Each structure stands twice: as structure tokens, then as C-alpha cells.
Amino acid sequence: SQQGEEDPQALSIQEGENATMNCSYKTSINNLQWYRQNSGRGLVHLILIRSNEREKHSGRLRVTLDTSKKSSSLLITASRAADTASYFCATDSGGGADGLTFGKGTHLIIQP
């Protein structure tokens, strides 16, 4: 079963604009991670935010976490064509010693 739900399912924006994706989950978590996937193959880890953190930055990425609402958002600033991909949130409930639970993903298209 899948815990997370990303919103929107698909997003198309112009290059240079900011892209925001949201993720909601159901159970308590130890941390939440965002991954990127190109062409339906391997996933690339983007950023991890722990349950006691509220915001984290990495380059053009900004992640927020609201444990009271069981939600997270991923902001990509100044988008580039190379950012076109599917983005997944994944939750870890067991301290790292178990599998991640992924959402269905947001497919992001950056129009040049």
C-alpha cells in the first residue's frame, strides 16, 4: 500500500518559474525524503527532512514538513528543462531499518 499522496499528479510550468509539489501521508514518521525519477528508472535522492525539522534547503530545493498536518512540500526555484522528471515523497517510519513508503509521484514538465 502507498502512504503518501503527491499533489498535483502532473505539473507543467515555464522554465525559470518555481515549481511546488505537495505530499500528504497517513501515519507518524521518522523522516520524509524526496526523490526524483527520470524516464521511469532509478531514483535519485534529493533531500531528507527529519520529523523534528520544519524546513530544509539544498541548492534550488526547499522542503517543508508539517507533522501536525502530516504534509510536506517541495519547492524547486528557477526551474530548468533538466528538472523535468517525476518527483516522489517517501516516508520512513522505522528509524531507517525498513523500507520506504512512496507516494504516486508528481510528474513535472518544464517548458523551455
Place this chain on the structure above:
Amino acid sequence: GAGVSQTPSNKVTEKGKYVELRCDPISGHTALYWYRQSLGQGPEFLIYFQGTGAADDSGLPNDRFFAVRPEGSVSTLKIQRTERGDSAVYLCASSLGAYQETQYFGPGTRLLVL
């Protein structure tokens, strides 16, 4: 260094056949995970190894699926009597240790059961 590798990249088989999918984790990573991803969905957890032992196999869908990691590095996912519903991309990931949360994924094996 080298990332997680998976072989084959693609596998086409007939219903009822047996298949093996291989995963080579990053050297030194003790934790290894298998996931399955169907079209339009996120990956779903299958099984987790810590060293040679399967610490959590709760995601395996039924007893046709089995995985081993005999020497604590390479892992093989085995599917018996394949069914068309087994068609998916099978992803392997590894992490440094049991409590190292970041998982590094391989490119996956795309399995098609005809």
C-alpha cells in the same frame, strides 16, 4: 565509486517461467532493499536485508517471490511461476547501514511477462 547496479536491464519472459534478477549494491553498504514499481505508481517495498539476513520481507506479495543475499553483498530476487501481473520495474537500493536513511537506487530491471 560505482553505484548500485542491476542486471538484466530488461527481461521478457513467458507466463509460468522462473526469473532471477540481480542487484549489486554499493561496496560497503550493509543494507539492501528491493522495491517493485508498476506503471504510474510509486515504488512499493518488497524486502529488506541487513547483511545476509532478510530483516523484513513483509512486502513480498506471495510465496512465488523469494530473495537471497548469501554473502551479504549481491542479492538475487527470484520469481517462480511468473504471472502477467508481475510485470513491473524491479528496483534495488542500498544504504550504508541499518540506520542510514538515505537509500541509493539502481537503474532497475524492467520485467515483462507475456
